[in-house]
Amino acid sequence: MASKSVTFDNIKKIFRDPQSGQDVAAVAGVSFRLEPGELVTLLGPSGCGKSTILRMLSGFEQPTSGKIMIGDNDVTNTPPNKRDTAMVFQSYGLFPHMNVAENVGYGLKLRKIPQNEIDTKVQKFLEMVGLGQMGKRPPSRLSGGQQQRVALARSLIVEPSVLLLDEPLSNLDALLREQMRVEIRRLQKSLGITAMYVTHDRVEAMSLSDRIIVMKLGHIIQIGTPSDIYRDPVDTFVAGFVGKVAFFPCEVKGLSPLRDGRNPSRLATKRWSWPDLSRFLSVNRERVLKTELLRRISISATA
Numbered sequence: 001m002a003s004k005s006v007t008f009d010n011i012k013k014i015f016r017d018p019q020s021g022q023d024v025a026a027v028a029g030v031s032f033r034l035e036p037g038e039l040v041t042l043l044g045p046s047g048c049g050k051s052t053i054l055r056m057l058s059g060f061e062q063p064t065s066g067k068i069m070i071g072d073n074d075v076t077n078t079p080p081n082k083r084d085t086a087m088v089f090q091s092y093g094l095f096p097h098m099n100v101a102e103n104v105g106y107g108l109k110l111r112k113i114p115q116n117e118i119d120t121k122v123q124k125f126l127e128m129v130g131l132g133q134m135g136k137r138p139p140s141r142l143s144g145g146q147q148q149r150v151a152l153a154r155s156l157i158v159e160p161s162v163l164l165l166d167e168p169l170s171n172l173d174a175l176l177r178e179q180m181r182v183e184i185r186r187l188q189k190s191l192g193i194t195a196m197y198v199t200h201d202r203v204e205a206m207s208l209s210d211r212i213i214v215m216k217l218g219h220i221i222q223i224g225t226p227s228d229i230y231r232d233p234v235d236t237f238v239a240g241f242v243g244k245v246a247f248f249p250c251e252v253k254g255l256s257p258l259r260d261g262r263n264p265s266r267l268a269t270k271r272w273s274w275p276d277l278s279r280f281l282s283v284n285r286e287r288v289l290k291t292e293l294l295r296r297i298s299i300s301a302t303a
Contacts, residue, residue: 003036004161006034006070008030008057008066010067011065012025012029013025026052027052027056030049038195039194041205043212043241058087059083085163088148088155095139100131104122107157129149131150143176148172149180156193161194170201206242212229
């Protein structure tokens with residue numbers, strides 16, 4: 001599969017609120033880039049705009065303004081069937097009147113690929129997702145995890161440049177979610193495909209992603225690797241959403257010299273507020289994260 005980059009350039013999506021008649025920005029001018037072969041997760045609460053971004057990339061929604069690029073091609077106004085993308089839906093979207101093999105091969109059939117080639121590729125991708133012996137079964141005789149594997153194989157078999165996953169594990173129980181996270185990551189890495197994943201589950205985002213885009217109310221709050229976002233959140237929203245964190249207000253009472261001999265006296269007796277204090281102190285369930293400066297700051301709680 002030939003993976004490609006994805007670029008969002010100042011993308012906005014405005015909806016009209018039917019009750020108030022006012023414009024509401026579902027996506028408020030976001031810009032970012034996915035590198036070829038990278039898996040990037042859009043993470044945030046319901047209503048933050050992450051699914052809208054995914055739908056704009058797939059072509060199911062048109063942006064109000066801005067530009068979307070897949071590789072070197074501007075696809076902003078390209079219809080969904082002309083884009084080199086494939087989507088895995090939350091609800092599986094399998095055809096109940098078709099068996100597993102027919103579901104997986106449906107995209108190839110629409111492309112008028114010869115049937116013998118379809119049969120060969122279907123078997124290959126069913127084996128890839130661990131369902132090599134289940135091609136003749138109807139979807140109703142599969143478990144939730146198996147149905148999601150069929151949906152994944154159906155998306156991968158058309159060899160898209162970009163794979164889109166819209167909360168694909170939310171209907172599965174906890175054990176199946178863990179198994180499918182491993183499976184999705186394994187397939188994505190082995191195929192080298194560019195992927196955009198949407199979820200509100202921080203565990204999914206942290207375990208799957210090369211990078212995470214944290215969103216709130218249509219805005220991008222932070223972009224970084226899972227480690228960067230966990231260890232150095234830009235504000236309380238990111239810190240609280242990504243990890244289990246305890247916050248408390250405090251006041252700097254004094255500072256000792258830094259290791260290099262500098263005296264940061266300008267910081268003394270300053271009342272700290274977020275995000276300033278977030279650079280120095282974050283308490284989570286595992287440990288206290290400190291910077292070199294924090295180890296030389298004495299603080300007392302103010303509340």
